[in-house]
Amino acid sequence: xxHRLLVRRIWTVSVRDVRCPRAPSSALYSTxxxxxxxxxxxxxxxxxxxxxxPVTSRRQVSFNVQDQEDFTERVINSELPVVxxxxxxxxxxxxxxxxxxxxxxxxxxxxxxxxxxxxxxxTDLAIEYGVSAVPTVIAMRxxxxxxxxxxxxxxxxxxSFVKKLIGQ
Amino acid sequence: MPPIENDTGRAELxxxxxxxxxSNPVLVFSKSYxxxxxxxxxxxxxxxxxxxxxxxxxxxxxxxxxxxxxxxxGQKTVPNVFINKTHxxxxxxxxxxxxxxxxxxxxGGENETYDYDLIVIGGGSGxxxxxxxxxxxxxKVMVLDYVVPTPLGTTWGLGGTCVNVGCIPKxxxxxxxxxxxxxxxxxxxxxxxxxxxxxxxxTMKTAVNNYIGSLNWGYRVALRDKNVNYVNAYAExxxxxxxxxxxxxxKEVFHTAARFxxxxxxxxRYLGIPGDKEYCITSxxxxxxxxxxxxxxxxxxxxxxxxxGGFLAGLGLDVTVMVRSILLRGFDQDMANRAGEHMEExxxxxxxxxxxxxxxxLEKGTPGRxxxxxxxxxxxxxxxxxxxxxxxxxxxxxCTGKIGLDKAGVHVNAKNGKIPVNDEEQTNVxxxxxxxxxxxxxxxLTPVAIQAGKLLARRLYKGGTLKxxxxxxxxxxxxxxxxGCCGLSEEKALELYGxxxxxxxxxxxxxxxxxxxxxxxxKCYSKIICNKLDSERVVGFHYLGPNAGEVTQGYGAAMKCGxxxxxxxxxxxxxxxxxxxxxxxxVTKSSxxxxxxxxx
Numbered sequence: 001x002x003h004r005l006l007v008r009r010i011w012t013v014s015v016r017d018v019r020c021p022r023a024p025s026s027a028l029y030s031t032x033x034x035x036x037x038x039x040x041x042x043x044x045x046x047x048x049x050x051x052x053x054p055v056t057s058r059r060q061v062s063f064n065v066q067d068q069e070d071f072t073e074r075v076i077n078s079e080l081p082v083v084x085x086x087x088x089x090x091x092x093x094x095x096x097x098x099x100x101x102x103x104x105x106x107x108x109x110x111x112x113x114x115x116x117x118x119x120x121x122x123t124d125l126a127i128e129y130g131v132s133a134v135p136t137v138i139a140m141r142x143x144x145x146x147x148x149x150x151x152x153x154x155x156x157x158x159x160s161f162v163k164k165l166i167g168q
Numbered sequence: 169m170p171p172i173e174n175d176t177g178r179a180e181l182x183x184x185x186x187x188x189x190x191s192n193p194v195l196v197f198s199k200s201y202x203x204x205x206x207x208x209x210x211x212x213x214x215x216x217x218x219x220x221x222x223x224x225x226x227x228x229x230x231x232x233x234x235x236x237x238x239x240x241x242g243q244k245t246v247p248n249v250f251i252n253k254t255h256x257x258x259x260x261x262x263x264x265x266x267x268x269x270x271x272x273x274x275x276g277g278e279n280e281t282y283d284y285d286l287i288v289i290g291g292g293s294g295x296x297x298x299x300x301x302x303x304x305x306x307x308k309v310m311v312l313d314y315v316v317p318t319p320l321g322t323t324w325g326l327g328g329t330c331v332n333v334g335c336i337p338k339x340x341x342x343x344x345x346x347x348x349x350x351x352x353x354x355x356x357x358x359x360x361x362x363x364x365x366x367x368x369x370x371t372m373k374t375a376v377n378n379y380i381g382s383l384n385w386g387y388r389v390a391l392r393d394k395n396v397n398y399v400n401a402y403a404e405x406x407x408x409x410x411x412x413x414x415x416x417x418x419k420e421v422f423h424t425a426a427r428f429x430x431x432x433x434x435x436x437r438y439l440g441i442p443g444d445k446e447y448c449i450t451s452x453x454x455x456x457x458x459x460x461x462x463x464x465x466x467x468x469x470x471x472x473x474x475x476x477g478g479f480l481a482g483l484g485l486d487v488t489v490m491v492r493s494i495l496l497r498g499f500d501q502d503m504a505n506r507a508g509e510h511m512e513e514x515x516x517x518x519x520x521x522x523x524x525x526x527x528x529x530l531e532k533g534t535p536g537r538x539x540x541x542x543x544x545x546x547x548x549x550x551x552x553x554x555x556x557x558x559x560x561x562x563x564x565x566x567c568t569g570k571i572g573l574d575k576a577g578v579h580v581n582a583k584n585g586k587i588p589v590n591d592e593e594q595t596n597v598x599x600x601x602x603x604x605x606x607x608x609x610x611x612x613l614t615p616v617a618i619q620a621g622k623l624l625a626r627r628l629y630k631g632g633t634l635k636x637x638x639x640x641x642x643x644x645x646x647x648x649x650x651x652g653c654c655g656l657s658e659e660k661a662l663e664l665y666g667x668x669x670x671x672x673x674x675x676x677x678x679x680x681x682x683x684x685x686x687x688x689x690x691k692c693y694s695k696i697i698c699n700k701l702d703s704e705r706v707v708g709f710h711y712l713g714p715n716a717g718e719v720t721q722g723y724g725a726a727m728k729c730g731x732x733x734x735x736x737x738x739x740x741x742x743x744x745x746x747x748x749x750x751x752x753x754x755v756t757k758s759s760x761x762x763x764x765x766x767x768x
Contacts, residue, residue, distance in 0.1 A: 088385065089378070090382055119385060131389075132393075
C-alpha cells in the first residue's frame with residue numbers, strides 16, 4: 001500500500017513537471033514533448049531531468065502583453081488564434097486558472113497561443129475589452145472576439161473552450 | 169389701449185418683442201416700481217453688464233406686451249429676463265442662474281461650449297460618488313485622479329485615501345489585532361493550541377493589498393459602466409473653466425468644463441525637522457510597508473496615530489506614542505483619555521509632552537534603525553530613543569495649494585489650505601464646488617463626502633433641493649478599545665448649553681465576552697449628554713467598547729430622529745449585548761454616583 005502511494009505521488013509530480021508548458025511548435029522539442037502523451041517515459045527520472053533544463057530559444061505557449069502596440073501586433077494581428085487571459089496579481093482564482101489554461105493551450109501543439117494581460121498594468125486594454133471581473137478569458141481569431149468566459153473553469157471545460165477556438 | 173383682438177396686431181407685437189430679445193444681449197422686461205426688477209438690474213450692474221430694461225408700466229401698451237410675454241414664455245410676472253436670446257425667467261431664477269454659473273456662461277458671449285458638463289478633480293470617495301451620480305443624470309463627466317508618490321515612493325490606485333491608505337487597510341489591520349486578542353481569550357474558553365502564536369506581516373500586508381487591488385479595479389469598472397471619463401493625471405486650473413492635466417509621463421492635455429468639483433482630499437503632514445521625509449513613514453506608507461515595522465515610534469495623537477499605534481501593538485510590536493499635548497483633539501477628552509489609558513494598560517508606551525527635534529539613521533535595513541531626538545515641551549529634558557520605524561501622524565494638509573486655484577479665483581483659507589463653501593458646497597466662484605476633506609469646518613469622513621457628492625450632483629442636474637446634513641454624524645475611532653460617538657462632546661455641549669442645562673448619564677460596563685477571559689473589567693464606558701431644555705434630547709452619544717462602529721450606527725439613526733432620554737429608557741435592550749447599556753442608564757455624572765460594575 002505504502003509503495004503504491006509512493007508511486008502514485010511520483011507519478012503526479014512527474015506529470016506536473018513535464019506537462020507541456022510551452023508551445024511545442026519548436027522543432028527541437030515538439031516531438032519529445034508531444035510524445036509525452038504516453039506516460040511511460042515520464043517515470044524515468046533521467047528524462048525528467050533533461051526536460052527541466054531551461055531552453056530559452058524555444059517558443060512559449062504564452063506571453064505577457066507589454067503594451068497596446070504589442071497587443072495589436074501579437075494578439076489582434078496574430079495568424080494563430082489567441083486566448084487572452086486578463087488577470088490581476090491580487091486575484092486568487094487567476095492564479096489557479098492561469099496554469100490550467102496554459103496546460104490546455106499546450107495540448108494544442110502550437111495551433112493556438114495565449115496572451116496574458118495584467119489588468120492593472122494595462123488597464124486601458126482591459127477596459128476596452130469590457131473586463132469587469134477577473135479572470136476574464138477571451139478567445140480571439142483574426143482580431144475578432146469569438147468567445148469568452150469569466151471565472152474558474154475545470155480542465156475539460158478549458159479543453160473544449162480551446163478546441164472550439166481552433167475549430168475542432 | 170384695449171387688448172389686441174386681431175391676429176395682425178398680435179403678430180406685430182410678437183415680432184416687436186422678438187426683435188428686442190434678439191438685439192439686446194441682456195434684456196429685462198421690468199416695471200419701474202418693482203423691487204425684484206431693481207434687484208435683477210442691480211445684479212447686472214454689479215456684474216458690469218449693460219442691461220436694457222423695458223419698463224412695462226411706463227409704456228402705453230405695456231399690459232399687451234406683458235400678455236404676449238406670457239404667451240411666449242409662460243411667465244406673466246416681471247422681471248422677465250433674457251440673456252443672449254435665452255429666456256432665464258424671473259428674479260429667483262436669475263439669481264439662481266448666477267449662483268450656478270449659468271448666467272456667467274451665457275454672458276460669456278457666443279454661448280461658449282465646453283468639453284464637459286462637469287470635471288471632478290480627485291477620484292476619492294466624494295469625487296467618485298459625485299461624478300457617477302452626475303453621469304447617471306446624463307451629464308458628460310470627467311474625473312481626474314493622480315497620486316503623488318510619498319517621499320519614500322509609495323503610491324496607489326484609484327479610490328482615494330479611505331480605500332487605499334485609510335479606513336479599509338486600517339480596519340483590516342485593526343481586525344488583525346482584534347484576532348490576536350481573541351486568540352488569547354480562546355484558551356480561556358477551552359481552545360487548545362500548543363504552539364506559540366506568531367504573526368506574519370507580509371502575509372497580512374499582501375492579503376490587505378490584494379483586497380485593495382480588487383477595490384481599485386471595481387471603481388475603475390464602475391466609472392466605465394457609468395460613462396464617466398477617467399483620466400489618471402494631475403489636474404490644475406489655468407483658467408476658471410479650463411484645466412491642464414499632466415500624466416505620469418509628463419504629457420499635458422487641456423480640458424474645459426461648465427462646472428468643476430474639487431475633491432482632492434488631504435495628505436499626511438510632515439514635521440519639518442531634519443530626517444522626517446528621509447527616514448520616517450506616514451500612514452500613506454505603513455499599509456503597504458514590505459517589511460514588519462518592528463519597534464515603532466508613533467509621533468502624534470491624532471486618531472490616525474492612535475489607531476496605527478494600537479494595531480501595531482496588537483500585532484505584538486513594541487510601540488511608543490509621542491504626544492505633544494492631548495489625545496484626539498476635537499473629540500470628547502474624557503473618552504479620548506479612557507481610550508488612551510486602555511492602550512497604555514495593554515503595553516503601548518506614551519511619551520507625553522515631547523516634540524521631536526530630529527531623526528537620524530543609524531543603520532539601513534528592512535527595517536533599519538533610527539535614532540530619534542525629542543525635547544520636552546515644559547522643561548529642558550531631552551529624549552533620545554532608538555526605533556526601527558518612525559510613523560508621523562500629526563495631522564493632514566488639504567491638497568489645494570498646487571491645483572491653480574488662484575487662476576480660477578477660488579478662495580482658500582491661507583492658514584490651513586481648506587476651502588470655505590456655502591451650505592451647497594459652492595465656493596466663492598459660482599461654477600466651482602468642493603466636497604470632502606478639503607472643506608473648512610466640515611467632517612473628514614468618507615461617508616460624508618459620498619453623501620455631499622451625490623446630493624450636489626442631484627441639485628446641479630436633477631433639480632434636487634436636499635443639502636448635505638453635517639449635523640449628528642456618527643463616527644468611530646478604531647483604537648484597540650473602540651470609541652464610537654455621535655453629536656457633541658462633553659466640552660462642546662457645556663459650551664453651547666451651559667452646565668445647568670445639560671444632564672450627563674454614564675456607566676461603566678463589562679462585555680459578557682470579556683468575563684470568561686476575565687479581562688478589561690470596568691474599562692468599557694458609555695455616556696450620553698442630554699439637553700434639559702429640550703425634553704432631555706440626546707445631543708451627545710459616546711461609547712467605548714467592542715464593536716463601537718456597529719453600536720454607534722444605530723444610535724446615530726436614533727439621534728437623527730431626535731431621540732430623548734425617555735425614549736431610550738422605553739427602548740427594550742437586546743440581551744446580552746454591549747449596546748443595551750444605553751437603555752438602562754440611570755446614574756448621572758452630576759450625582760457622582762458609583763458606576764463601576766460589581767462582580768457577582
